[in-house]
Amino acid sequence: MITTVDSIRRNPARHRILTGDRPTGPLHLGHYFGTLQNRVELQRLGVDLFLVVADYQVLTDRDLADNLAEHAENLVLDYLAAGVDPDRATVFAHSAVPALNQLLVPFLSLVSVAELGRNPTVKDEIAHSGRATVSGLMFTYPVHQAADILFCKADLVPVGQDQLPHLETTRTVARRFNERYGAPVFPEPDALLSAAPLLLGTDGGKMSKSRGNAVPLGASEDETARLLRAATTDADRRITYDPEHRPGVAGLLQLAALCLDRTPEAVAEEVGDSGAAQLKKLVTEAVNEYFRPHRARRAELAADRGFLREVLRVGNERANAVAATTLAEVREVMGTV
Template sequence: MMQERVLTGDRVTGKLHLGHYAGSLKNRVALQEQYESFVFLADVQALTTHFDRPEVIRDHARDIVLDYLAAGLKPEKTTIYVQSLIPEIAELTMYFSMFVTVNMLRHNPTVKAESKNSSLDELYYGFLGYPVSQAADIAFCKATLVPVGEDQLPHLELARKIVRRFNELYRPVLVEPKALVSETPRLIGTDGSAKMSKSLGNTITLDASAEEIVFKIRKAKTDPARIRKHDPGHPEICPIYAYHQAFISAEAPEIREGCERGTISCTACKERITAALEQLISPMRERRAYYTERQQLVNDIVMDGTQRTRSLARETMLEVREAMSLNLFG
């Protein structure tokens, strides 16, 4: 039987941060020990919101690869590749788009939410068709497992429908992927008002210095209802408590009890999470420094991964064209 194949990726719009680590990257590092793993730089999909600023993609592609390697992804276990260098993905996207209706895309709740939250003044074709492209990302390499958060389940369900429809229309050559749902809570940014977001500047990046971590946590918002040191706190609305849950979960019950009783101050709480984050990020800095000094090695890792993925893509698309009777003129 074919080994389970896991696929994940990131839009190339900036350095990765603690929200990415808690939500997906930490999980990817663990999954690579169990499954055949593919991780890609979604540079084409980044254009859905950055088509007028493509230099952002160019500037941050290497940053994200360094984030991957620093976090613990191993090139011998995880294939890292660039989306735009696999033209078969674009070809499969076009084939899928022929039988996916506009209504199906418009009713996708994730697209609705993202279009409302984006700064785009109009709904562009590429943005609306993002789920079709995402389905091709998954299908071209016959990924069997896709790690997702609850908010991404509609995207994956649409991908499953698209693959199922293709197999019904032509021949069952593509694999219907399954979800690996992450239960990690989404981290609130250091401003306390929204999720961690590169565009909002409320993140702690994975290459943050010890001084940056101290500064960011010291300035971070806590429980707004807790005015004095010994006031009973409300951990469920405190962003810093969510960091405790995500990064030092074994201590979280103790922190929660102390907060609710007013026996641990917000300052002491911040000091504990600061120490924990430094312990987490310090080895990442060391690995990042190693790869930063070896730029050609980083290039080779990405290009070797891309070449391996391209070979796989060619095999899949031969099957797809055969199923669709598009193997014209032999």
Template sequence: MIKERVLTGDRVTGKLHLGHYVGSLSNRVALQNKYETFVLLADVQALTTHFDKKELIRRHLRDITLDYLSVGIHPDRTTIFVQSMVPEIAELTVLFSMFVTVNSLRHNPTIKAESKSAGLDDMYYGFLGYPVSQTADIAFCKASIVPVGDDQLPHLELSRKIVRRFNELYQPILVEPKPLVGDMPRLVGTDGSAKMSKSLGNAIELDSTTEEIAFKIRRAKTDPARVHKQDPGHPDICPIYAYHRAFRPQESAEIREGCERGSLGCSACKQLITQAVEQLIEPMRERRAYYASRPKAVDEILMTGTNRAREIARETMREVREAMCLNYFD
């Protein structure tokens, strides 16, 4: 029985954190047992906002690989590969760009939101074409399933249109991907004002020490309307309660009741979630330490995954060139 393929990944712009774990990483661990899973380290797409930070990208590529391995993404069940080392993806990006209009890219709501967040007054060509590059990431291995959050649905819908357009213009050889939308809520940052984000400095990284976890949770914002312990709380606006729902779901109803009644103080509430996060991250530390002490083994994992991705990419591009009549000397 042939398994469907899943394509997912991360831009190589910084270490991964609990928000990534809740939103995607834990799901990837489960998916690798059900689908043929590909995870890309998107170093080329990292250049859309970090083109002047080459050493950062180089360093974080291995940081993120360790994050993957530490959470339980297994190289025997998941193909982990480096985007820039599969040149066929870049070739497919160029070919797709020939029939994608600039207006369709400029009006993409995700591009608008991300360019505003990045503070780009003048949009770069690579940033504007991010959805085209993303489509090539998906199409080169003919992935049929792409896990996404709600904010990424416009990107994937454009990818679906690009694949359909290619199949209509040439031959129906590419697979139109389906979204797999997660049901986990976006994890709030420790500052309580936005999603957990590496760029906003409100994240708890997956390689955090015991002391770092305790410090960040102790300093995290809680219900601003609750001044005294006996005051009734409002858990739905408290980041710490969101962490209880994510990491202590069976006990979250009890936490809500204690907060609303004023019988559970914020300090005790934070201590409970600190223990839960520590229990989650402790086995990750052990796996990370194992691989961090074996850098050659990590390089071998990346090279093996990238070579496999290249083999698949070469075959896809052979079909693409034939469909587009670009196979002049075959």
């Protein structure tokens, strides 16, 4: 199921990618190395890129979508600063494409409650939500994501390792729809894993906005230094790369390695017996140097909020046209015209 970038180099125009993020706060280093960097490279190769600002899905694990418009604009800001070209990519808001969301109804009829309950990603998100009850939107999140992917008939989805169960749900929905209605309407999309599918946060766990262990892409150099100084390590002065037994140290080594284009083992060897303080200093310098051009572009783009809104307006128009075509085809094969 997993496809590499090399497999699409020969004919990138044949492929369409759907990916995106929930506008719940600033993107962080885990987003960048996990998927965002990969999206930009795929666009450069010539793949048709769709990026969803998943504003409806903000409600999966919270009562209110606070500061939604600001977060949506900042998400677009992070995309463009990272190198996404709005003239070649379709950047759109989930809530602005009604035909996309209408696909959720027939798609829900194709999966069982038991299948949704077994999804490990949903169970993990529920466990970390701190809630006594679970909303129907949270429970059906994988099917909503299937509608995001299939409305534009994307055949490739850049994901982290933890998102593979969601993509398998999408493949199941596409296959069952085609079988039930006897028409090859939807492709079964493949996963594209980046070189760093899971970047650990400052506490040694998965880097996440909601878990308070992330370094935002838009952080200043001083803020980056402060966050990394507080990162979890251990008492062993000798720095080694051991993800199983030393996750905090391993996460820092992996981050430095990504910024320096080296292996974590090589970075560990360089730090040697100098201890955690020297490791954090090295990581901070590597991150700040690597993201200096990104932060400069981000500051320039942030000065024109009107441009960010225009990118979304144009993207919404493109996405609506695609969604209307797909919904018309779905209604035709279902006999609901």
